[in-house]
Every structure is written in C-alpha cells, then in structure tokens.
Amino acid sequence: MARRGTSDDLPANGAPVSMADLARELGVSTTTISRALSDHHSIGPATKQKVLKLAKKLNYQPNHLAAALRRGQSRLLGVVVPYIEGRFFASVVHGIEQAATKAGYSVIICQSSEDVVQERRNIDTLLGAQVAGLLVSLARGTHDFRHFDKVRKRGTPLVFFDRTPAAEAVNAVVLNDRAGGYISTQHLLAQGCQRVAHIAGPPHMTIYQGRRQGYLDALADAGRPADAALVVDADMTQEDGERAMRALLALPAPPDAVFAAGDSALLGALQVLKAAGRRVPADVALAGFSNEGFTLITEPRLTSVDQHCEEMGQAAVRMLLELVADPGRASAQRQVVLQPELMVRESSLRGPAGA
Amino acid sequence: MARRGTSDDLPANGAPVSMADLARELGVSTTTISRALSDHHSIGPATKQKVLKLAKKLNYQPNHLAAALRRGQSRLLGVVVPYIEGRFFASVVHGIEQAATKAGYSVIICQSSEDVVQERRNIDTLLGAQVAGLLVSLARGTHDFRHFDKVRKRGTPLVFFDRTPAAEAVNAVVLNDRAGGYISTQHLLAQGCQRVAHIAGPPHMTIYQGRRQGYLDALADAGRPADAALVVDADMTQEDGERAMRALLALPAPPDAVFAAGDSALLGALQVLKAAGRRVPADVALAGFSNEGFTLITEPRLTSVDQHCEEMGQAAVRMLLELVADPGRASAQRQVVLQPELMVRESSLRGPAGA
DNA sequence: TACGCATTCACAATCGTTTGTGCAAAATAT
DNA sequence: ATATTTTGCACAAACGATTGTGAATGCGTA
Numbered sequence: 183m184a185r186r187g188t189s190d191d192l193p194a195n196g197a198p199v200s201m202a203d204l205a206r207e208l209g210v211s212t213t214t215i216s217r218a219l220s221d222h223h224s225i226g227p228a229t230k231q232k233v234l235k236l237a238k239k240l241n242y243q244p245n246h247l248a249a250a251l252r253r254g255q256s257r258l259l260g261v262v263v264p265y266i267e268g269r270f271f272a273s274v275v276h277g278i279e280q281a282a283t284k285a286g287y288s289v290i291i292c293q294s295s296e297d298v299v300q301e302r303r304n305i306d307t308l309l310g311a312q313v314a315g316l317l318v319s320l321a322r323g324t325h326d327f328r329h330f331d332k333v334r335k336r337g338t339p340l341v342f343f344d345r346t347p348a349a350e351a352v353n354a355v356v357l358n359d360r361a362g363g364y365i366s367t368q369h370l371l372a373q374g375c376q377r378v379a380h381i382a383g384p385p386h387m388t389i390y391q392g393r394r395q396g397y398l399d400a401l402a403d404a405g406r407p408a409d410a411a412l413v414v415d416a417d418m419t420q421e422d423g424e425r426a427m428r429a430l431l432a433l434p435a436p437p438d439a440v441f442a443a444g445d446s447a448l449l450g451a452l453q454v455l456k457a458a459g460r461r462v463p464a465d466v467a468l469a470g471f472s473n474e475g476f477t478l479i480t481e482p483r484l485t486s487v488d489q490h491c492e493e494m495g496q497a498a499v500r501m502l503l504e505l506v507a508d509p510g511r512a513s514a515q516r517q518v519v520l521q522p523e524l525m526v527r528e529s530s531l532r533g534p535a536g537a
Numbered sequence: 538m539a540r541r542g543t544s545d546d547l548p549a550n551g552a553p554v555s556m557a558d559l560a561r562e563l564g565v566s567t568t569t570i571s572r573a574l575s576d577h578h579s580i581g582p583a584t585k586q587k588v589l590k591l592a593k594k595l596n597y598q599p600n601h602l603a604a605a606l607r608r609g610q611s612r613l614l615g616v617v618v619p620y621i622e623g624r625f626f627a628s629v630v631h632g633i634e635q636a637a638t639k640a641g642y643s644v645i646i647c648q649s650s651e652d653v654v655q656e657r658r659n660i661d662t663l664l665g666a667q668v669a670g671l672l673v674s675l676a677r678g679t680h681d682f683r684h685f686d687k688v689r690k691r692g693t694p695l696v697f698f699d700r701t702p703a704a705e706a707v708n709a710v711v712l713n714d715r716a717g718g719y720i721s722t723q724h725l726l727a728q729g730c731q732r733v734a735h736i737a738g739p740p741h742m743t744i745y746q747g748r749r750q751g752y753l754d755a756l757a758d759a760g761r762p763a764d765a766a767l768v769v770d771a772d773m774t775q776e777d778g779e780r781a782m783r784a785l786l787a788l789p790a791p792p793d794a795v796f797a798a799g800d801s802a803l804l805g806a807l808q809v810l811k812a813a814g815r816r817v818p819a820d821v822a823l824a825g826f827s828n829e830g831f832t833l834i835t836e837p838r839l840t841s842v843d844q845h846c847e848e849m850g851q852a853a854v855r856m857l858l859e860l861v862a863d864p865g866r867a868s869a870q871r872q873v874v875l876q877p878e879l880m881v882r883e884s885s886l887r888g889p890a891g892a
Numbered sequence: 893t894a895c896g897c898a899t900t901c902a903c904a905a906t907c908g909t910t911t912g913t914g915c916a917a918a919a920t921a922t
Numbered sequence: 923a924t925a926t927t928t929t930g931c932a933c934a935a936a937c938g939a940t941t942g943t944g945a946a947t948g949c950g951t952a
Contacts (some may be wrong), residue, residue: 199692200908211932217909226930247611247667248908251602251937258645258666267627267830275621279648288662290613291646293634307643310614312602336553449834475622479804518767555938566902570942581900603938607908 201229207240219244220418225471229415240525250312259502260308261291263320264345270491271298271319272344275408277495278317285503287314294321296462315339315502324383331340339505343498344396347386353505355498355518362487362522366441369485369524371404373532375439375467379412381426381451385444390418393471412437416447425449431458439467439530445474445486452480452529469531482528490520517529554597562591574599614857615655615663616646619672622889624829625846626674629698632728632850633672640786640858642669649676657684664691670857675700677739694860698853699844708860710853714744717842717877718796719752719823720887723795724840724879726759728887734792736768736781736802746775748798767792771802780807786813794822795886800829800841805812807827807835807884823884837883845875 208215218225218233220251225233236242252469259282263271275291282289290308301321308316309332316338318330318485327347333340348414370378380397383390394413401408414429416422423442427450431438442448442525448470452462462482469484470477470486477484497518542668556570563570565584573580573588580588587633589596606613615838618626629715630646637644645663649656656676659888664687671693673685684703688695697709724732735752738745749768756763771777778797782805785792803825807817815821825832825841832839852873 198908201907212909213911213933214931216908217931220910224930229930243661243665245606245667245908246665247602247606248937250599251606251912251939252908252910254937256602266621266630269622269626272622272627276648283658283662288645288647288666290643291634292638293631306598308602310598311643312600395701396849458824476834478865479835480832482818557938567939568903568941569901572901575940579900600938602938603907606909607938607940609907742922 191470195453199240200245200247201242201439202241204233204236204242208236218420222321231350235297237281248284253265253306254312255314255506256312257287258311258313258500259287259289259466260311260313260316261289261302262304262308262316263291264296264319264321265293266291267471270344270472273491274495274498277492278499279495280492281496281499285499287349287499287503296322298324307501309333309336309517311350313338315341315506317498317502318342320345322387325386326482328430334353337509339502339509340371341502341505343496345391346388348386351515353501353516355494355501357389357392357489357494358519358521359392359422360396360399360472362489362524363393363443364400365522366471366485366487367397367400369407369440369526370439370530371469373439373463373530374469375532377409377412377435377436378406378439378441379414379437381414381423381430381440381444381447383418385431387414390443397441408412418447420450423447423452425450427454429457433461433535440469442468442470444468445472445477445484448484449476450482452484461526463530465531467532469524472491477525477527480529485527485530486525488523488525490523494520511512540605541832546820553600553752555600556593556597559588559591559595559597562595563587573713602799609667609725610669610861612642613666613668614642614644614854615659615666615668616644617649617659617663618646619651619676621646621648623827625699625827625844626867628846629674632847633846634850636851636854639833640854642854651677653681654681660873662690664693665887666745668693670694670696670861672853673697675702675742677742680741681703692855692864694864696853696857696860698849699744701743703741706870708856709851709872710849710856710875712747712844712849712875712877714877715751715754716747717844717879719755719797720751720822720877720879721826721840722752722755723841724881725758725796725822725824725885726761727791728757728794728822728885729795730887732764732767732790732792733761733794734785734794734876735777735798736769736771736797736799736806738771738773738798740770745798752796772801773802775801775805778802779809780805782806782809786810786815792821795824797823797825800825800832800839803833803841804835804836807839815823818883818887819856819883822887826878828880830879832882835884840882841880841886843878844881845878849875863890 201212204215205212215233216223218230239376246257261278266272290311292304294304301324316333340491342352345529346354346356347354358469367378382394398408414426416426440451442451446470452468455462455466462468468484470484473486473488477486556567559570560567562864569580571584601612616633616784621627627646634644645666647659647661653676658680671688682705697707699710699711701707701711753763766788770780771781795806799804803823809822810817810821811848823839825839828841828843834842
C-alpha cells in the first residue's frame with residue numbers, strides 16, 4: 183500500500199498533504215513548517231513566506247486530530263440541549279455556532295430529549311470526543327449532578343445556560359427570569375387587569391422559580407394581594423396549558439389576565455378561552471414567555487417575553503472560551519445575567535386603560 | 538510537570554487513564570489491551586476478562602482522537618443544513634442524531650444560513666475535523682458544486698438529503714416531491730375546486746421542480762387545463778406568500794384553491810385572504826407543504842404534506858454508514874425516495890363535495 | 893525425539909502535529 | 923579583535939491507539 187510513488191514526490195492521489203510533505207518539498211524540517219504556519223517568532227520572515235505560499239499552492243489542510251492529540255485538546259465544543267425544536271434552543275444553538283465558528287471552533291450538538299439518562303450518555307460521548315469545553319442546558323428531570331463530577335475531575339471547562347443546576351456553584355449564562363416575570367405582570371396590571379393569574383412551570387427548575395417570583399414581586403409592588411388559587415402548576419406543554427386554563431375558569435372568581443411561564447402553555451390557554459367564548463384581551467388579557475414564532479400568527483397575536491436567545495449562546499461561548507484559555511480561573515464561578523424584553527402585542531393590549 | 542509520581546503507579550490526578558496505564562498495571566503490552574478491548578481473537582479469554590475488569594475499575598475512557606488519527610477516520614459525522622429553525626430540518630437532524638448515536642457516531646452540525654460561501658466554509662471545517670462522512674442539504678443559492686470535488690477526491694463518503702444537486706450523480710435521500718404535489722392537488726380537485734393555483738418555489742431547486750410537476754400532473758390526469766397564470770414563483774417566505782396571493786387575487790379569474798410548495802408561503806397567503814375577506818376553505822381552499830408546527834394553530838388549521846423528516850434523517854445515516862463501511866461502493870450512486878403523506882385539515886375541507 | 897500447528901502475546905512502526913532543547917551562524921557589544 | 927547575544931532552524935520525543943510481523947508456549951502426532 184505505497185502511498186507515494188518515490189520517496190520525495192508529492193501525494194498524487196487523494197491523500198491529504200501533510201507537514202512532512204511541505205517540509206520535504208522545501209528541504210526544511212516539519213518543525214519549521216509547524217512554526218511558520220503558527221507564526222512563531224523563531225522563524226525568519228523569508229521562510230515563513232515560502233512555507234505559506236507552498237501550503238496554499240498544495241492546498242495544505244491541517245489535521246486537527248493530530249494537533250488535538252498532541253496538545254490534549256481539540257477545537258471542538260460540546261453542546262447538550264434538551265431538544266432543538268422550537269425557537270428558543272434553535273436560536274441559542276445558532277448563536278453558539280456563530281460565536282464558536284468565529285473563534286475557530288466547531289460545535290457538536292447532542293439532544294438529551296429531556297431525559298437524564300440520555301444526558302449522561304451525551305456527556306460521556308462528548309468527553310470521549312475530547313471536546314475543549316462543554317455547554318449544557320439541563321434536562322427537565324435532572325436532579326442528580328454527579329455526571330458532571332467526571333467533567334470537573336477531567337478539567338474540561340463547563341458552562342451552563344438557561345437551565346442550570348439549582349444550588350450549585352457553577353459557571354452559567356442565564357436570563358433574568360425574575361425580571362421577565364416582573365415586567366410581564368406589571369404590564370398586565372398597567373392594562374387595568376385586576377386578577378392576574380400565573381400558569382407556572384415545574385417548581386424545581388430555576389428558570390420557572392424566577393418567573394414565578396417576578397410575578398409575585400410585581401403583585402406585591404403594586405400593592406395587590408397574591409391569591410394562591412390564581413397560581414397553577416403546569417408542565418408548559420400546550421395540553422397542560424389547556425388544563426390549567428380550564429382550572430382557572432372554574433374558579434369562583436376567574437382571572438381577567440394570565441401570565442404563563444411558557445408560550446406553548448399560553449397557546450393552550452388561548453384555545454380554551456376561545457372555546458369558552460371569552461374575548462382576548464377584553465375579557466382576559468394574555469402574556470407569555472419565550473417569544474416563540476407562533477406568537478405572531480395566533481389571533482390575537484401573543485404578548486411574550488423575548489430572551490435574546492442568540493445573545494445567550496454567544497455569551498455562553500465567550501465565557502467558555504475564556505475558561506478554555508485560562509483553566510486556572512475555572513474555580514472562580516461566574517454568572518452572566520441577560521435582561522429580558524417584553525414584546526407587547528394584541529393579546530394583552532386593552533387600549534388606553536391606564537389613562 | 539510530572540504526570541506520574543513514580544514509574545508504575547496510576548494517574549492520581551485528573552489525567553485520563555490510557556491503555557499504557559492498564560498495560561503497566563497488568564504487566565502486559567498495550568497491544569494486548571487494545572486487542573482485548575476490541576475482542577480480537579488472538580487474546581485469551583482469561584486475559585480479556587482481566588483487562589475488561591481493570592478497565593471498568595479504573596474507568597478507562599478510550600481516546601477517540603488517537604484512534605481516529607491512527608486509522609485515518611473518526612467516529613464523527615458532519616451535517617450541513619441551510620438552517621435549523623423550523624420543523625423540517627430540526628426533525629431531520631433529530632433523526633440523524635438518533636441513528637448516528639445508535640451506531641456509535643457523534644454528529645457535528647453546521648448551518649449554511651442559505652449562503653454558498655458559508656456552505657463552503659462548513660465543508661472545509663468538517664473535513665478538517667476528519668469526519669467519517671458528510672450529510673448535506675444544499676443552500677438555496679448553490680449552483681456551483683466544485684467544493685464537493687474536494688470531498689470526493691479525499692474519499693470522504695457523502696450523502697445528500699432533501700436538497701440535492703440538480704443534474705449530478707450523487708448518493709441521496711429525497712422525498713418524492715412529485716407525489717407530494719400530486720396528492721395535494723388531487724385532494725383539492727376532489728373537494729370540488731375548479732381553479733387550483735400553485736405558489737411555486739425557486740425553479741432551480743429540485744424539490745420545487747418536483748412539487749410543481751406533481752401539481753401539473755394531477756391537473757393533467759384530471760383532464761383540467763393548466764393555466765400558466767395560476768402558477769406564481771415565490772421564495773417560500775411568508776412575505777413572498779403574501780405577494781403571490783395578492784397577485785393571484787388580482788387575476789381576472791382568481792383561483793378557488795391554492796397549493797403552496799411551502800407552509801410559510803401558505804401562511805402568508807392565508808393572511809392575505811383573511812384581510813381580503815375571503816373565507817377559507819369556502820371561497821379558497823388551501824394546502825401546503827412540510828407540515829410545520831404552526832399548521833395546527835392557524836384558523837382554520839392548514840392541510841399540508843408531511844415529509845417524514847426523522848425517517849429521512851435515519852435513512853441518510855444508514856446510507857452514509859454503508860458507504861463508510863465499504864468505500865468501494867462509493868462509485869455506485871444510490872437514491873432513496875421517501876413517500877409523502879397528506880395531512881388533511883380544515884383549510885381544504887369543503888365537506889362532502891365529491892358526493 | 894522431532895515436527896507441525898494453534899494459541900497467546902510482545903515489539904515496534906505508524907498516524908500528523910507540537911514543542912523543549914540544542915546548535916550553528918549572524919548580529920551586536922566590548 | 924574577542925565575547926556575548928540574538929536569530930533561524932533541526933533533532934527527537936512526545937500524544938494514545940492500532941496493527942503487521944514474529945516469537946514463545948503448549949499440544950498432538952508421526
């Protein structure tokens with residue numbers, strides 16, 4: 183299986199050009215090639231030029247695998263998300279990819295499908311691929327964080343985004359969910375709503391805790407009493423939103439506004455309201471969370487909290503790459519908190535009510 | 538930077554366990570370790586057991602990078618899609634990931650953002666990462682396929698899916714777009730529609746050619762004349778759908794049904810129709826393509842062609858892995874054609890019209 | 893006893909890149 | 923002129939797993 187015809191010619195077949203090929207052609211060592219390509223100071227400008235020119239001419243493509251093996255670190259970033267469908271994670275991933283590509287990194291994406299077991303497997307896979315760093319958004323059911331000990335022990339930098347471990351000291355990029363819940367509720371109150379309900383997410387997840395707290399704080403700051411009956415736990419699916427809305431309608435004193443911690447649940451609520459003949463926003467005003475694409479095509483269009491998804495992805499990559507560059511800092515835990523933005527649409531607009 | 542305390546102890550710090558560590562511990566060679574772990578026949582059962590046990594005990598994790606370097610091929614699959622938002626590609630990617638994971642491969646995902654330049658860069662990146670194979674769905678504007686010569690020359694197996702090069706002999710997994718256009722149009726005709734229009738996609742893309750041809754064939758088979766004025770080219774965005782629908786409404790004899798080659802365009806059409814006071818489906822019946830998630834939340838819900846996205850991803854991976862396993866077959870081009878399925882909903886249902 | 897054969901394993905080269913160290917020549921200082 | 927620094931490059935050892943070749947062992951058979 184002779185890959186070369188004679189000892190000093192170039193790869194004529196499909197075989198990729200290696201540094202050794204360049205070195206042979208130029209009569210220098212592979213050391214020189216390597217250092218010339220990485221602009222090392224100990225290589226003369228003339229030599230650098232020659233190497234660069236030949237590399238271009240022969241279409242030299244570095245073998246990242248070999249480089250990664252040698253320096254014990256690849257140019258790969260591992261990403262674990264619960265799922266990729268839906269605007270939020272798709273956009274965050276998009277942001278991650280942009281930022282990573284710009285920095286010369288590639289991205290491996292794994293989906294946990296909201297399953298802890300799969301999440302564990304993903305982590306193993308990614309560590310096996312020798313990723314330089316890990317970006318993780320937890321599956322819904324993850325309470326046990328031992329599979330991340332492996333990551334820490336190995337020294338692989340790790341940044342969580344959006345869905346982070348509850349009471350752990352970690353590096354993370356998150357949204358100010360409390361602020362999101364706050365401005366959303368505040369907006370509904372400003373529209374003149376008297377009884378604002380909340381369709382809340384799973385209580386063990388930090389993001390939903392924040393949104394709930396924001397809701398409560400806004401009520402308190404407005405001097406309104408918090409009626410426990412107006413807060414319904416749900417799983418943030420459309421069906422769960424329907425269930426929750428039905429429960430709220432069955433109340434002795436039903437709400438005249440609903441803030442849902444997720445748009446899908448709000449969509450379910452909207453459909454139940456329509457089926458029940460309630461007008462939105464006249465009878466019940468609606469506000470959601472995530473600014474999903476479909477908020478623009480419902481009737482009426484849905485008010486929702488935008489999370490600046492792509493920005494979150496980019497911020498996460500920035501933080502991760504800082505840790506990659508300076509592993510010593512890994513111990514000092516950092517948090518980046520992004521500010522949400524309320525997108526006001528017809529579902530919550532009652533006209534000049536405040537006036 | 539001594540990684541080991543003495544010459545024969547184990548890595549106590551975070552350093553991963555290597556085959557050399559196992560070998561040293563057991564007093565055998567790395568050859569034996571490697572072959573025991575890969576169940577090579579030349580290793581005795583007793584030795585195999587010992588190795589396996591120690592590997593488990595020390596939590597040995599193989600360094601895929603090294604293996605990939607040695608055998609010139611990684612366990613990575615590269616994927617290039619135009620974008621990842623929206624149901625279709627997200628689902629296909631999901632299918633790809635499932636199938637790949639099951640086969641022990643990981644997946645690197647790149648988005649071309651419908652940009653040929655970015656697509657070229659993606660290909661380079663993925664080849665640089667030494668992927669074992671490539672799965673590609675073309676960007677809208679890709680006419681020039683020279684960047685794939687590099688792939689061929691290098692011998693990296695390549696499978697296209699959905700958006701394939703027009704007149705090239707390639708391995709591909711596609712939907713029977715013609716059939717999709719056909720059943721969709723046939724369904725509209727069966728509902729009693731007399732003038733079925735078509736909002737068509739960019740003419741140079743194979744998928745839209747197929748959908749258009751299916752539309753024409755269904756008309757012909759039903760003995761209806763094909764009115765060129767009823768076919769409008771569009772870019773398949775929502776805005777383009779609006780434009781197209783406005784043009785159709787301005788016709789002397791407007792259509793009483795529309796088959797759009799994409800759901801987003803159909804959504805635009807729907808909104809124009811509503812704004813114009815036309816009833817759907819009574820005045821104009823509607824059918825689309827892709828079975829996007831939002832087809833279920835419009836009013837009325839939209840009839841659409843389902844593409845069996847996940848199945849497409851899985852089929853593509855299957856084909857790719859066959860090529861990886863047997864590179865000799867790479868010359869014989871294969872095509873897998875999936876059958877579409879029409880999801881009938883209110884936007885096209887005129888009641889028992891055929892009766 | 894001597895030979896062939898199967899079993900079980902070690903040696904050593906290899907993939908392509910990076911990098912600490914060393915050595916010569918050229919440039920500068922004394 | 924010599925002593926010292928700088929510059930420019932090569933040698934060779936890694937990184938960790940794979941694999942062709944060949945050697946030692948044990949067994950059965952002629």
